[in-house]
Amino acid sequence: MRRYLIHPGDYAIGENEKCYGDMAAKGWKLRRRGAFLSSFERCEPQQLRYRIELASPALFDDDLTLPEEQRALYEESGWQFVTRCGLVNVFCAPAGSDAPEFYSDPVSQAATLKALRRSYLLSWLPVTLSCLLWLLFAAGMRDDSFSQALTALKAQWTLELARNTAMMLLLCLLVVWGIVSNLYGAIHTMRLCRRLKKGHPLDHAPSGRHLPYRLFAALCWLGMLCMLLLMLWQWKQTQHTALPAQSDDPYLLLQELGFEGEPHYWSGDKGNDVSQIPSLAARVWDTRQSLTCGDDFVWLYQEVFLFSSPQRARDIVPALMVSSTFGQSQEAFTPLSVAGLDGAWQSGLDFVALKGNCVSYLTFSEYEGESQALLLETLSQKWAKVLP
Amino acid sequence: MPQAQPMTEAMYYILLSLLQPGHGYGMIARIRELSGGRVEMGPGTLYGVLTRMKEEGLIVLASQQERRKTYAITQKGLDALRVEYRRLKHMVQDGAALEEQT
Known part of the structure; x- marks a missing residue:
C-alpha cells in the first residue's frame, strides 16, 4: 500500500525532515522522493529521525550524487540511505540511536547550501535565454527591430489568449509559480546560509513555517489543474471538418462570393477545411478554402472571433493587423467604409472586419478592387443575417 | 608559512587524530577519545574538513579499500599542527594570570 504527498521544496530542509519523521510515526515510511511528490509505504508506526544532506557538485558537474x-x-x-532526488539525499536512523548529527559545526553545513542556492539562481537562465533567442529569431525572421518583435510577440500573445485561453492561462500560472518558487527558494536558502554561518544550528523540527507560500503554491497548482482540464475539454470540443457547401456560421465561402470550381487540396485533405474552437474567451472559426476555377486559382483564409462583448472584439483588431500575413503592422492597414460593419481595414490581400462582438481576419487571393469590395460587402450581408 | 589563520577546532582535532593514519569513522572515534568525549564530530563536518584539507595538502590519501579511504597527515599538515599547538600553548600560558587571580 502506497501513499503520495507533496513535500516542501528543497530549500526547506528541516521541514522535509520533520515531514518524513511525522509520516513514519503515522505508519508511512518514506520510499522515494521525486521532484514534487514523495511516496511512502505502509509500515508499523515508528519513531525515525530523518536527515537531509545536499550534494555539492561543481558548477558544470552533471553528477549530482x-x-x-x-x-x-x-x-x-x-x-541509512533512503532515497535521493536532485541535490537532496535522505538518510534515516531510529530516533533513540547513537547516530550523530551530520554537522557538529553549523558553519561547515553552510557550505553545502552553495549548489542549491546556485540551482535556484541559475534556473532563471534557460527561460530568460530562450525568450531572448526567440525574440531575436522572430525579429530576424520578419526583418524587424527588437521593439517591433516585442510588438509582434504581444500581438501573438493577445491572439493566443483568445484562441487557447485555458492553455495560455495554464502557461501564465506555470511561469508565475516558477518565478515565485525559485525566488522564494533562493531567498530562503540564502537566509538559511547566513543563519548557519552565524553559528545557529539547523532547526530539524520547525513548526508552521512557509504557510503563506505553501498556500500560494497550492492555489497555483489548483489553478493549473483547472486550466489543464479546461484545455483538454477545449481540445475535445474542437471540430476539424471539411468546408460545407453552405453555412450559417459567421465565415464566408468562396461560393457566396460567386466563385464556382473544384476544391484544391494542398496536402491530404488540407486546403478546404474549417476548425471550430470553443475557447473560453471566444468562439473561433478558422477556415481555409482553395478552388480551381478554370484557369484561375482562388483562395480565402479566415479567422473569425465571436466574443462576449464588443469591447473585446475591438481590442483584438490591432493584434490581428500586426500578426497579419502581409501587412504585419497597424500602420500598413487603411480604414475602409463598408455599410453594415463597425470597422473595416485593408492592407493588400489582408482584411480585418469588425461588427459588434464579431471580428474577422481575412486573406483573399484576388487583387482587383471589385472583388475585394465584394468580399467585405458579402461579409457584411452575411453577418447581418447570422450574427445575434 | 604553514598556515595564515588559526585553525578551527575541527581541523585541529582531525590533524591530531591523523598522527596515526585513519579512515572517516575511525577518526570520529579517535577524536572523541582524544578530547575525552568533549568533541563529538559529525560525519558531515568531518567530510567537509577532510575535503578542504586534502585540497590544501595538509593530508593525503594513504590507501583505499572499496568505499573506505584512509588518510595520513603530510609534512605540511604536521608543521601546521605544530604551529597551532604552540599558538594555543602560548595562549594558555598567557592566561595563567587568570588562575592566580582566582
Whole structure:
C-alpha cells in the first residue's frame, strides 16, 4: 500500500525532515522522493529521525550524487540511505540511536547550501535565454527591430489568449509559480546560509513555517489543474471538418462570393477545411478554402472571433493587423467604409472586419478592387443575417 | 608559512587524530577519545574538513579499500599542527594570570 504527498521544496530542509519523521510515526515510511511528490509505504508506526544532506557538485558537474566516501561515512555512523532526488539525499536512523548529527559545526553545513542556492539562481537562465533567442529569431525572421518583435510577440500573445485561453492561462500560472518558487527558494536558502554561518544550528523540527507560500503554491497548482482540464475539454470540443457547401456560421465561402470550381487540396485533405474552437474567451472559426476555377486559382483564409462583448472584439483588431500575413503592422492597414460593419481595414490581400462582438481576419487571393469590395460587402450581408 | 589563520577546532582535532593514519569513522572515534568525549564530530563536518584539507595538502590519501579511504597527515599538515599547538600553548600560558587571580 502506497501513499503520495507533496513535500516542501528543497530549500526547506528541516521541514522535509520533520515531514518524513511525522509520516513514519503515522505508519508511512518514506520510499522515494521525486521532484514534487514523495511516496511512502505502509509500515508499523515508528519513531525515525530523518536527515537531509545536499550534494555539492561543481558548477558544470552533471553528477549530482553524493560522493561514495561521504555516503559510506554516514552509513558507518549509523545512518541509512533512503532515497535521493536532485541535490537532496535522505538518510534515516531510529530516533533513540547513537547516530550523530551530520554537522557538529553549523558553519561547515553552510557550505553545502552553495549548489542549491546556485540551482535556484541559475534556473532563471534557460527561460530568460530562450525568450531572448526567440525574440531575436522572430525579429530576424520578419526583418524587424527588437521593439517591433516585442510588438509582434504581444500581438501573438493577445491572439493566443483568445484562441487557447485555458492553455495560455495554464502557461501564465506555470511561469508565475516558477518565478515565485525559485525566488522564494533562493531567498530562503540564502537566509538559511547566513543563519548557519552565524553559528545557529539547523532547526530539524520547525513548526508552521512557509504557510503563506505553501498556500500560494497550492492555489497555483489548483489553478493549473483547472486550466489543464479546461484545455483538454477545449481540445475535445474542437471540430476539424471539411468546408460545407453552405453555412450559417459567421465565415464566408468562396461560393457566396460567386466563385464556382473544384476544391484544391494542398496536402491530404488540407486546403478546404474549417476548425471550430470553443475557447473560453471566444468562439473561433478558422477556415481555409482553395478552388480551381478554370484557369484561375482562388483562395480565402479566415479567422473569425465571436466574443462576449464588443469591447473585446475591438481590442483584438490591432493584434490581428500586426500578426497579419502581409501587412504585419497597424500602420500598413487603411480604414475602409463598408455599410453594415463597425470597422473595416485593408492592407493588400489582408482584411480585418469588425461588427459588434464579431471580428474577422481575412486573406483573399484576388487583387482587383471589385472583388475585394465584394468580399467585405458579402461579409457584411452575411453577418447581418447570422450574427445575434 | 604553514598556515595564515588559526585553525578551527575541527581541523585541529582531525590533524591530531591523523598522527596515526585513519579512515572517516575511525577518526570520529579517535577524536572523541582524544578530547575525552568533549568533541563529538559529525560525519558531515568531518567530510567537509577532510575535503578542504586534502585540497590544501595538509593530508593525503594513504590507501583505499572499496568505499573506505584512509588518510595520513603530510609534512605540511604536521608543521601546521605544530604551529597551532604552540599558538594555543602560548595562549594558555598567557592566561595563567587568570588562575592566580582566582
